Amino acid sequence: MSVAFTKEESAETAAETLLPERPISPHPNLVTEAGLKALERQMEEARAAYAAVEDIDDVNEKRRQTAGPLRDIRYLAERLRTAQVIPAPASTDVVAFGSLVTFERDDGRVQTYRIVGEDEADPKAGTISYVSPVARMLSGKAVGDVVSLGGQELEIRKIG
Numbered sequence: 052m053s054v055a056f057t058k059e060e061s062a063e064t065a066a067e068t069l070l071p072e073r074p075i076s077p078h079p080n081l082v083t084e085a086g087l088k089a090l091e092r093q094m095e096e097a098r099a100a101y102a103a104v105e106d107i108d109d110v111n112e113k114r115r116q117t118a119g120p121l122r123d124i125r126y127l128a129e130r131l132r133t134a135q136v137i138p139a140p141a142s143t144d145v146v147a148f149g150s151l152v153t154f155e156r157d158d159g160r161v162q163t164y165r166i167v168g169e170d171e172a173d174p175k176a177g178t179i180s181y182v183s184p185v186a187r188m189l190s191g192k193a194v195g196d197v198v199s200l201g202g203q204e205l206e207i208r209k210i211g
Contacts, residue, residue, distance in 0.1 A: 070118050073126040076169050078182050080133040083149055086171035090131050097123040130170055143210045146189045148181050151211040154189065157204040166190070 082090065101120035107113040140147040146166065153163040164179045166189070172180035179186050188198040189207065197206045 070122050073122060075126070075129055076182075078169065080130060080135060080168065080170075081137050081148055081181060082134045082168040083139070083171065084136060086168045087131075087134055087136050089171055090127060090134065094124065094127040094131060097127060134168075145191050145193050146207065146210055147191075152189055152207060153209040153211075154205045154207050161208065163209075 097120045101117055101124065104113055104116040104120075107116060137148045139149045143150070146152050148166055151163065151165045153161060155161045164174070164177055164185070166181050166186045167178045169180045169182060172178050172183070181187075181190070184200060185205070188200050188205070192198060192207055194207050194210055197204050199205075
């Protein structure tokens with residue numbers, strides 16, 4: 052076997068095992084109770100994925116298979132360490148972290164989202180991050196208030 056081939060394979064393996072870190076947000080790591088549980092569940096899954104490759108004998112393959120789970124474990128450990136659990140809002144008078152808010156856009160679309168932490172945000176599932184432009188504009192507002200965002204107006208219809 053050629054030495055050049057071995058070096059190329061090693062470089063390829065290194066590229067597959069030296070994954071860039073998952074970016075950590077500069078914002079406070081606010082989470083709901085459900086968000087904290089989701090982070091804990093993701094950590095268990097990452098640890099299980101890491102443990103699942105323990106029996107692989109090939110060192111390079113083992114490195115490839117553990118790179119993703121190790122990166123996730125580092126990320127999740129930091130997110131769990133910095134998590135600040137915010138209780139559900141005590142009032143539905145104004146939009147706050149954890150609120151379920153329904154608003155109508157000026158084009159007639161009605162949307163409902165729960166305002167949550169960054170790691171638990173999934174707009175398709177009805178959750179948005181508290182640092183998103185929409186959540187920032189709605190926070191502190193009451194039913195009937197209108198906010199302008201990107202050339203559109205949003206009117207708060209309901210807070211739950």
